Amino acid sequence: xxxxxxxxxxxxxxxxxxxxxxxxxxxxxxxxxxxxxxxxxxxxxxxxxxxxxxxxxxxxxxxxxxxxxxxxxxxxxxxxxxxxxxxxxxxxxxxxxxxxxxxxxxxxxxxxxxxxxxxxxxxxxxxxxxxxxxxxxxxxxxxxxxxxxxxxxxxxxxxxxxxxxxxxxxxxxxxxxxxxxxxxxxxxxxxxxxxxxxxxxxxxxxxxxxxxxxxxxxxxxxxxxxxxxxxxxxxxxxxxxxxxxxxxxxxxxxxxxxxxxxxxxxxxxxxxxxxxxxxxxxxxxxxxxxxxxxxxxxxxxxxxxxxxxxxxxxxxxxxxxxxxxxxxxxxxxxxxxxxxxxxxxxxxxxxxxxxxxxxxxxxxxxxxxxxxxxxxxxxxxxxxxxxxxxxxxxxxxxxxxxxxxxxxxxxxxxxxxxxxxxxxxxxxxxxxxxxxxxxxxxxxxxxxxxxxxxxxxxxxxx
Numbered sequence: 168x169x170x171x172x173x174x175x176x177x178x179x180x181x182x183x184x185x186x187x188x189x190x191x192x193x194x195x196x197x198x199x200x201x202x203x204x205x206x207x208x209x210x211x212x213x214x215x216x217x218x219x220x221x222x223x224x225x226x227x228x229x230x231x232x233x234x235x236x237x238x239x240x241x242x243x244x245x246x247x248x249x250x251x252x253x254x255x256x257x258x259x260x261x262x263x264x265x266x267x268x269x270x271x272x273x274x275x276x277x278x279x280x281x282x283x284x285x286x287x288x289x290x291x292x293x294x295x296x297x298x299x300x301x302x303x304x305x306x307x308x309x310x311x312x313x314x315x316x317x318x319x320x321x322x323x324x325x326x327x328x329x330x331x332x333x334x335x336x337x338x339x340x341x342x343x344x345x346x347x348x349x350x351x352x353x354x355x356x357x358x359x360x361x362x363x364x365x366x367x368x369x370x371x372x373x374x375x376x377x378x379x380x381x382x383x384x385x386x387x388x389x390x391x392x393x394x395x396x397x398x399x400x401x402x403x404x405x406x407x408x409x410x411x412x413x414x415x416x417x418x419x420x421x422x423x424x425x426x427x428x429x430x431x432x433x434x435x436x437x438x439x440x441x442x443x444x445x446x447x448x449x450x451x452x453x454x455x456x457x458x459x460x461x462x463x464x465x466x467x468x469x470x471x472x473x474x475x476x477x478x479x480x481x482x483x484x485x486x487x488x489x490x491x492x493x494x495x496x497x498x499x500x501x502x503x504x505x506x507x508x509x510x511x512x513x514x515x516x517x518x519x520x521x522x523x524x525x526x527x528x529x530x531x532x533x534x535x536x537x538x539x540x541x542x543x544x545x546x547x548x549x550x551x552x553x554x555x556x557x558x559x560x561x562x563x564x565x566x567x568x569x570x571x572x573x574x575x576x577x578x579x580x581x582x583x584x585x586x587x588x589x590x591x592x593x594x595x596x597x598x599x600x601x602x603x604x605x606x607x608x609x610x611x612x613x614x615x616x617x618x619x620x621x622x623x624x625x626x627x628x629x
Contacts, residue, residue, distance in 0.1 A: 180273040181212045184262055187238040188225065189218045192250070205242060205266075216240070222250055241265040245274070245295045247325055247353040255293060263295060294327025296402075297430070300616060301463040302331040307623055308426060309335025309398060312476045316343060316397030316422050317387060321376055321413050322430070323349040323402075326356040332400060333365035344391045348372045348379045348403075376403045380416045387420065396420045402430035407441025407526055414449040423471035427456070432466035433490035442466075443490040444526045451494075451610075461488065462613045477626045482611035482618070489518040491610055492596050493527060496569070500594070502533040506564065510579050511571035512539040512547075512554045519571060520550045536560070538568070540582075557586060569594045 189209070191202060209216060217235050219225045225232065236258045245265045246255060255263060255278070264275045276295050293299075309318060309332045318336060323329045326347075333345045347369055360366040370390050372379055379386075387394040399421050401413045410429065421427060427450070432442050450456045450468045458469040460479040469476065496502075507530075509516050516537060523531035537554045539545060544554050560568070568588060570579040576597045583593050596602055613619050 177208075177212065177273045180264060180275045181209075181214055183275065184214065184238040184264070186215045186235045187240045187264070188232060188235045188258070189216045189240045189242065190222070190225075190251075190254070191218070191220045191242040192222055202242070209240075222254055225254070236260060238262045238264065240273070247295070247355070249355050249358055252325070252355045252358075263293075265295070294325045296324055297327045297331075298463050300614075300619060301430070301465050302327055303616070304462045304465060304613075304619060305331040305400070305428070306335040308428070308477065309333075310338045311335075311623075311626065312397055312426060313340050314397050314422060314424050315341060316393070316395040316425065317391045318343070318345045318398040318400065319383075319396050319417060319420070320345065320347045320400045321379075321403040321417065323347045323352060323356065323371075325353040326359045328400065328402065328430070329356070329369060330359050330363055330365065332398070333360070333369055334363060337365060337368060341397065342368070343397070345369045346372065346386065346390070348374055348376065350375050376409070376413055376416070383417065383420070394420055395422050397422060397425050399425065399427045400430070401428070405431055405442055407445050410442050410445035411449060414445065418449075418470070421470050424473055424476070425470045426476060427468045427470060429466045431464050432461055433464055433488060441526045443494055443522065447494050459610045460613065461610055462619065475626065477622060479611050479622060481625060482613065482622065488610070488612055489515060490522060493519055493522050493530065495596075495602055495605065496594070497527055497530060500567070502530045505533045505566040506535050507533040508536055508538055508555075508560055508563075508565055508568045509534055509571040510538040510557075510568055510583070511575070512537045512541075512544055512549055513572070515573060516571040517549060520552075524550065533566075535565075537571075557582065561586060561588070565592065567592055567594050570596065573597055 189206075206218060215235075217232050229236070237260050239255065239258060239260045239262075241251065241264070244267065246252065246263065260278050262275055262277055264273050266272070267274050277298070278293055305328055318332050320329055320332060329345065329347045336342060336345055345368055350373065352371065352373060357366070360369055370386070372382075372386065374382070384394045396417070399417055401410065401417070403409060403413055414427070414429070418427060429442065429446060432446060434442070446466050450466075451459060455471055456468040458467075458472055458475050458477070458479060460467045460477070460482070467477070509519070520531060520534065523534070534552060536552050537549060538557055538560055539554045540557070542556070545556050547554050568583060570576040570593075572579060576595060580593060580595055580598065584590070613622065
């Protein structure tokens with residue numbers, strides 16, 4: 168098996184960087200990586216890079232490669248060893264990129280540390296699979312929330328979120344146990360916990376979620392006297408079935424007023440695409456839960472709340488959220504045997520189709536083609552769906568045209584009206600009062616530190 172980058176994804180990631188240090192140091196190296204082919208492909212994308220298969224060689228001459236150290240690309244999957252963590256923390260690059268297997272596309276994370284200026288806080292190290300915004304939010308939720316109960320984390324990986332929760336728990340008035348469950352903890356997990364001095368407040372369990380579900384109550388009582396949680400953090404099996412199981416199984420231990428959070432909500436790749444469906448079925452459509460929000464890719468909900476621990480009511484309507492769009496469309500319309508055109512062939516459309524491909528095949532199959540005004544794009548394919556001009560589409564028989572753009576929806580609707588497209592066949596989203604009322608008011612989205620800081624300042628409990 169030779170390594171082949173997904174050419175639809177890789178260039179967009181590499182557009183962000185011009186130079187990089189490339190490492191291929193994972194031991195043992197997978198035998199299916201064709202290193203020469205990978206390096207040739209990187210060169211074809213115009214990336215200027217220096218390559219190392221040994222960290223020691225890089226350190227010996229680090230100064231002469233300083234210009235390349237702004238970005239790091241790991242060829243052997245996401246960084247998760249002590250050596251990889253060390254090189255990241257020494258270089259503190261702008262971006263960390265890595266190749267995913269077996270899909271062979273390049274993923275990217277921005278190097279950021281927990282740095283909210285709200286209070287004097289400890290620094291939470293960078294980890295690949297949670298952003299600084301997300302770790303910051305977890306820290307403050309664990310610190311702010313003052314009802315009694317433990318914290319349960321399903322899925323820990325290298326421990327970035329464990330550390331955020333444990334440090335917040337230590338700074339809180341509660342100071343209970345953090346239970347961290349993962350099928351396999353990475354090499355740097357214990358190193359991070361020990362360095363921060365929180366290892367004694369964390370009880371690790373190396374289990375699959377379904378295995379731990381049989382031991383959960385006994386484990387909680389043994390270490391914390393009560394099988395009661397104040398925070399449930401789910402970042403485990405990201406499939407629809409796995410997410411649904413974790414919510415249904417562990418939410419029964421969550422106290423009234425407790426907070427349930429789920430990571431990777433809204434990510435459009437096939438690995439995470441089932442999360443929104445499970446979240447809507449188990450939480451949004453469940454009267455027990457309210458005060459919803461999305462922070463980065465964390466879905467936040469509160470169980471039977473009497474008062475809000477974090478008050479999202481003053482946040483303006485949500486930003487562009489393909490996950491919310493797809494859920495709303497699925498609840499509002501029956502797309503079986505329908506013929507749909509999406510007006511727009513950019514990232515927004517790509518994300519909607521990726522999500523639909525995973526958990527809403529009915530909608531995915533209903534979308535027969537895309538509309539784009541740029542002639543250079545017409546005739547190309549996205550998700551095996553051809554891009555057409557509006558003039559061509561008007562000659563087709565169709566049920567709906569859905570504008571697929573947060574910024575240009577009003578312009579698209581005017582263009583459709585000018586071209587005589589029946590209003591009843593146009594499904595607006597972001598200018599739709601019904602959508603705004605039904606969806607965005609329920610699930611505000613926080614994507615930056617400034618907005619998060621405003622929310623936490625309004626909600627902060629000393």
